[in-house]
Amino acid sequence: MSAAHTASSSNPLTPNVLVRMAIGAIVGGIVGFGFVELLIHMRVTPRQLGWSDAIALWISVVLIALGLVASLVSLNRSRLAKELEPGATLPASEEEVLNTRLQAAVLALAGIMMGTPLFAQGILAIHPRTAPIIFAGICILFALQTWLNLRLWRSSDEFARAMILTICALTFAIGQGIFFLVAAAERLGLIHSVSSWNIYSLLMALYLVVSFYLSLRKSRC
Amino acid sequence: MKNKLRILRAERNWSQGELALKLGVSRQAINAIETEKHDPSLDLAFKMAQLFQLTIENIFDPEAR
Structure with a gap:
């Protein structure tokens, strides 16, 4: 295995990946904003x-x-x-x-x-x-x-299954921590009640972020 | 886990896809094992040993993590 490959696999955030992520974020932001504006207009x-x-x-x-x-x-x-x-x-x-x-x-x-x-x-x-x-x-x-x-x-093969299980476990571990704090604050009357829609949206966002992060770490880029 | 999979594959002039096909796993699995991002199951390790006609210890080195 070459040194360059080792360096690339230990740090998935190479300049090339960062540039692609930045372009993706800008394009995504513009498309997303336009999409929401269109929905509101409709x-x-x-x-x-x-x-x-x-x-x-x-x-x-x-x-x-x-x-x-x-x-x-x-x-x-x-x-x-x-x-x-x-x-x-x-x-x-x-x-x-x-x-x-x-x-x-x-x-x-x-x-x-x-x-x-x-x-x-x-x-x-x-x-x-x-x-x-x-x-x-x-x-x-x-x-x-x-x-x-x-x-x-x-x-799926064993690698794909391991990825799915790791994503689920990490999402649960982080999610339960966040939702415990929210639930405790709500029970103490420090914040307004949070709806199941609020919680589900947050959970899915967390799931996507975790999936993206792990895919980046485990993939070849 | 450190391993010689990439070398063994290159010696036989196989692509990741070809090796994946022989072992019944995905190309991504082969890549993840070669780059030490995934440790194969015992079952898959035995399949590899059988395919390359080597012992598991000859392919994987648990000491050199």
């Missing part, structure tokens, strides 16, 4: 977004975008192989294509589910009685996504 969401709504909307857009990008990459086997292994000579296998598409579907469905309660605000303002129908739709999507998640788990 009166799909309340004029004043709460902080948890803003987080949920951001997560929803990120997940749907990631799902779309992954499914687009899976259309070209050579491209997919190079994403998985730079300099790959063999095209991606059937299994790799299927796994990528499963991941894409899981991500996109998670994004759609996360965004639906917000997107539905516009419909609910006109037809308030549609809430149970919208919720039933979310339940169907949830069942479908759970089934896809199980298929993904069963088709």
Whole structure:
């Protein structure tokens, strides 16, 4: 193993990665701002977004975008192989294509589910009685996504499973600490009550940050 | 864990994808093991030893972490 490779693997935040992250952050910020402005203009969401709504909307857009990008990459086997292994000579296998598409579907469905309660605000303002129908739709999507998640788990190898378990464990460890402090402060009357929507938005944001961090550490970049 | 996987693979002129296929794991798993970011299970370590016709100790060095 070369010294350069060792240095690169011990410090995943190389200048190249930092530049790509900065560009991604700027483009993401502009796209996100434009998207929210568009939603507000369309009166799909309340004029004043709460902080948890803003987080949920951001997560929803990120997940749907990631799902779309992954499914687009899976259309070209050579491209997919190079994403998985730079300099790959063999095209991606059937299994790799299927796994990528499963991941894409899981991500996109998670994004759609996360965004639906917000997107539905516009419909609910006109037809308030549609809430149970919208919720039933979310339940169907949830069942479908759970089934896809199980298929993904069963088709994953030991490395992917170790990654998933580490992400879940780290998210729980950090999340339970944060939510304990919030719950204690709430019980002592120091802060206002926090809704389950607030907590879930924070938990998903934490999950994404942990996933991103661990992927960066464990990946080849 | 320090290992000779990259060297052994290079000696046989195999890509990470080819080795992954022979071992029934993903390319990412091979890369993570080669870069010491993932320690393989005992089952996978035995498969590697069998494939390269070496002992596990000849591939992995737990002392040199």
